[in-house]
Amino acid sequence: xxxxxxxxxxxxxxxxxxxxxxxxxxxxxxxxxxxxxxxxxxxxxxxxxxxxxxxxxxxxxxxxxxxxxxxxxxxxxxxxxxxxxxxxxxxxxxxxxxxxxxxxxxxxxxxxx
Amino acid sequence: xxxxxxxxxxxxxxxxxxxxxxxxxxxxxxxxxxxxxxxxxxxxxxxxxxxxxxxxxxxxxxxxxxxxxxxxxxxxxxxxxxxxxxxxxxxxxxxxxxxxxxxxxxxxxxxx
Numbered sequence: 372x373x374x375x376x377x378x379x380x381x382x383x384x385x386x387x388x389x390x391x392x393x394x395x396x397x398x399x400x401x402x403x404x405x406x407x408x409x410x411x412x413x414x415x416x417x418x419x420x421x422x423x424x425x426x427x428x429x430x431x432x433x434x435x436x437x438x439x440x441x442x443x444x445x446x447x448x449x450x451x452x453x454x455x456x457x458x459x460x461x462x463x464x465x466x467x468x469x470x471x472x473x474x475x476x477x478x479x480x481x482x483x484x
Numbered sequence: 485x486x487x488x489x490x491x492x493x494x495x496x497x498x499x500x501x502x503x504x505x506x507x508x509x510x511x512x513x514x515x516x517x518x519x520x521x522x523x524x525x526x527x528x529x530x531x532x533x534x535x536x537x538x539x540x541x542x543x544x545x546x547x548x549x550x551x552x553x554x555x556x557x558x559x560x561x562x563x564x565x566x567x568x569x570x571x572x573x574x575x576x577x578x579x580x581x582x583x584x585x586x587x588x589x590x591x592x593x594x595x596x
Contacts, residue, residue, distance in 0.1 A: 375527070404583065411492050413573060414528070414586040427582045462527050471516050471577050471584065475527030 373397075375476035377463050383482045384453055392448040392479045396465030403446050404473060405438060408460045417461075420446065453483045492571060494591040503561040505590045507574035512555060514576035518584065519548060519559045522571045531559070531572075561592075569594045 376395040384390050396403050405417040416430035420440040431437070435453075440446040450457055460480050464473035497503045509517065515536040520528035534541045534548045534557075541548050547560040557574050571591050575584040 406586075413588040414575075416583045416585070419582045421582070430583070464527070471518060472530050472533065473528075473584065475529070477525065477527050 375463055375465055375474050377461075377476035377479050379479060380477065381480045381482075383484060386455060386483055387452055389449065389451045390453055390481065392450075392461050392463075392481070394446045394448070394463030394476060396444065396446070396463070397474055398444075399467070400465035400474070401443065401468050402466045402470070403440055404464045404466075405446070405448050406462045406464065408462055408478070410459070414462065417448070450481075453481075455483050457481060458483045492589050492591045494593055496593045496595060497564050499564060499566060499594055499596050501564055503559075503564045503568070503592060503594075505559045505561075505572050505592065507557040507559075507587050507590075509555050509557055509574065509576045509587070510585070511576060511578040512552075513579045514585075515579050516577040517548070517550060517557055518575045518577075519546075519557075520573045520575060520586075521568075522573065522589070524570075528573060564592075564594050566594050566596065568592060 378393045401422045403420040406414040407417055408414050418438045419427040435451045438448045460478040462475050462478045464475045466473050518533045519531040521531050522528040532543045532546050532548050534550050539550050545562045549558045571589045573589045574587045577584055
């Protein structure tokens with residue numbers, strides 16, 4: 372597609388439920404990143420995928436968070452047993468062969484009630 | 485101003501004035517820096533970048549200055565317009581790492 376697409380754009384979930392957030396990167400971009408942005412804060416790195424290499428999971432805050440990327444394209448970020456502190460905007464970005472100029476999606480705003 | 489919790493530092497300027505947004509970065513080994521603009525409800529958008537072997541780079545109405553001695557980056561916007569109102573983030577690429585590290589952001593408010 373022309374840009375990075377994320378769905379859903381908004382998600383309200385009850386504490387303890389699992390959620391899945393989806394990211395469609397720009398076609399041909401081999402690198403894909405997930406960041407988290409809490410209200411009024413900067414961007415916190417979560418995970419990085421590059422081609423067929425093992426992902427860099429060093430930013431995932433707990434084992435409740437996981438992500439996968441199928442076929443080198445679409446990625447899903449899963450949060451299990453959501454907590455209120457998980458409420459944030461989850462941003463996905465892609466770049467060409469791991470270059471530093473990222474193209475971001477508009478994010479998924481997650482609210483845990 | 486200080487950035488504490490929910491409160492981003494805010495720069496208020498009059499339309500037509502020049503704006504200067506500052507950023508202190510953390511890693512002296514960082515070799516690449518980027519400024520992003522984030523409008524409400526959208527993801528960050530690339531504005532301009534600079535490599536560590538440069539101290540100044542100009543784009544259209546924007547200039548980035550890099551001072552490696554004090555680990556300081558600034559973004560200058562000439563003739564600021566209402567459409568420039570957004571949150572601006574600096575980001576650094578520490579050598580050997582796979583990810584950009586973002587600053588906390590500065591909100592730019594442009595008044596007519």
